[in-house]
Amino acid sequence: MRIETIAVHAGHRVDPSTGAVAPPLVLSTTFEHAPDGVASHGFIYSRSKNPNRLDLEESLTALEGGAGTAAFASGLAATMAVFQSLAPGDRVVAPTDAYYGTGAMLRDVFASWGLETVFADLADAAAAERAILPGTRLVWIETPSNPLLKITDITRLAELAHRAGAVLACDNTWPTPLLQRPLDLGADLSIHSTTKYLGGHSDVTGGAVVSRKQDAMFERIVMMQSRGGAAPSPFDCWLIQRGIRSLPYRMRGHCENAARIAAFLATHPRVAAVHYPGLPSHPGHEVARRQMSGFGGMLSIQVKGGRDAAMAVTGRVRLFTCATSLGATESLIEHRASVETPGSGTPEDLLRLSIGLEHPDDLIEDLTQALG
Numbered sequence: 001m002r003i004e005t006i007a008v009h010a011g012h013r014v015d016p017s018t019g020a021v022a023p024p025l026v027l028s029t030t031f032e033h034a035p036d037g038v039a040s041h042g043f044i045y046s047r048s049k050n051p052n053r054l055d056l057e058e059s060l061t062a063l064e065g066g067a068g069t070a071a072f073a074s075g076l077a078a079t080m081a082v083f084q085s086l087a088p089g090d091r092v093v094a095p096t097d098a099y100y101g102t103g104a105m106l107r108d109v110f111a112s113w114g115l116e117t118v119f120a121d122l123a124d125a126a127a128a129e130r131a132i133l134p135g136t137r138l139v140w141i142e143t144p145s146n147p148l149l150k151i152t153d154i155t156r157l158a159e160l161a162h163r164a165g166a167v168l169a170c171d172n173t174w175p176t177p178l179l180q181r182p183l184d185l186g187a188d189l190s191i192h193s194t195t196k197y198l199g200g201h202s203d204v205t206g207g208a209v210v211s212r213k214q215d216a217m218f219e220r221i222v223m224m225q226s227r228g229g230a231a232p233s234p235f236d237c238w239l240i241q242r243g244i245r246s247l248p249y250r251m252r253g254h255c256e257n258a259a260r261i262a263a264f265l266a267t268h269p270r271v272a273a274v275h276y277p278g279l280p281s282h283p284g285h286e287v288a289r290r291q292m293s294g295f296g297g298m299l300s301i302q303v304k305g306g307r308d309a310a311m312a313v314t315g316r317v318r319l320f321t322c323a324t325s326l327g328a329t330e331s332l333i334e335h336r337a338s339v340e341t342p343g344s345g346t347p348e349d350l351l352r353l354s355i356g357l358e359h360p361d362d363l364i365e366d367l368t369q370a371l372g
């Protein structure tokens with residue numbers, strides 16, 4: 001089945017009791033069970049298992065070509081469950097450029113918990129090889145990375161991780177399974193902030209871990225849903241699944257618009273650099289072409305004149321909204337260094353743009369007046 005059809009049909013069926021075509025929302029926290037505790041209807045308590053969550057998990061498993069999915073209340077809750085499935089003393093290799101919350105979690109939560117993290121530029125094959133030493137338990141990658149859009153070769157990193165005896169986890173939030181399927185390329189886990197493109201409308205927070213295998217590590221991650229309790233609400237699962245049904249067509253629009261805007265910005269005299277893997281000049285362009293079926297809707301620019309000039313642009317935009325997050329129908333712009341942990345390393349002249357589904361000419365006109 002093609003991915004557009006999977007997006008519409010996986011985890012989605014006509015309700016047998018009412019004939020409802022849109023899935024019913026099951027808000028009940030508790031379910032009738034047999035006197036001996038047997039789950040006669042398949043469910044006991046919503047934190048452990050809920051019909052809307054099961055449907056969403058089935059959909060994500062099919063989209064990623066995995067063996068199972070555990071959905072969480074946010075992208076970071078999903079990320080946390082992956083690290084919590086390790087043991088104190090384990091060694092993790094993580095990228096220097098990635099969603100700043102992931103690095104902050106490793107430093108602020110898991111360092112004192114006993115995980116040893118080595119940060120390296122994993123988009124650089126030689127640096128990755130030096131960092132991934134035998135005995136490493138988990139390698140975390142994010143490609144394209146947030147906010148510099150560095151491209152990491154998933155197949156190569158899977159080889160390096162497996163040779164060292166490690167699991168490869170790939171944050172696939174930005175490309176979504178529509179543009180990139182890490183499990184097909186050798187990764188063991190694909191992680192999502194479903195808050196972004198999968199939900200797609202800036203109205204829900206969620207996360208998920210999709211596993212290539214039903215193995216012991218995935219069992220621990222599933223255990224974290226119930227024991228840790230960061231389970232998504234039924235309505236959040238329902239909203240994310242509704243978003244997924246139109247994901248293929250939204251992603252086409254995001255990719256088309258971002259490519260137009262990246263080409264426009266690449267020749268703009270006030271722009272010092274454009275980071276977009278669809279540009280042939282991007283250092284990761286060839287790898288991106290190999291492992292992605294489209295280059296996505298995210299891009300970053302560096303503005304000539306430094307921090308003040310970049311901030312002035314965010315103050316002048318009219319159609320773009322100056323806000324955090326990404327992946328929804330409306331275009332957003334953000335000065336990332338201002339919202340990240342001090343010392344994050346993000347350049348002070350960098351603006352991150354989430355290109356929405358407006359007409360690209362309107363977005364270009366807005367950027368033209370804002371750049372001055």
Ligand code: PLP
Nearest residue numbers: 074075076099146173193195206
């Ligand atoms: N991963 C990436 C690549 C992200 O961009 C984000 C948020 O921006 C997250 C994870 C965290 O997701 P959430 O905000 O749903 O916890």
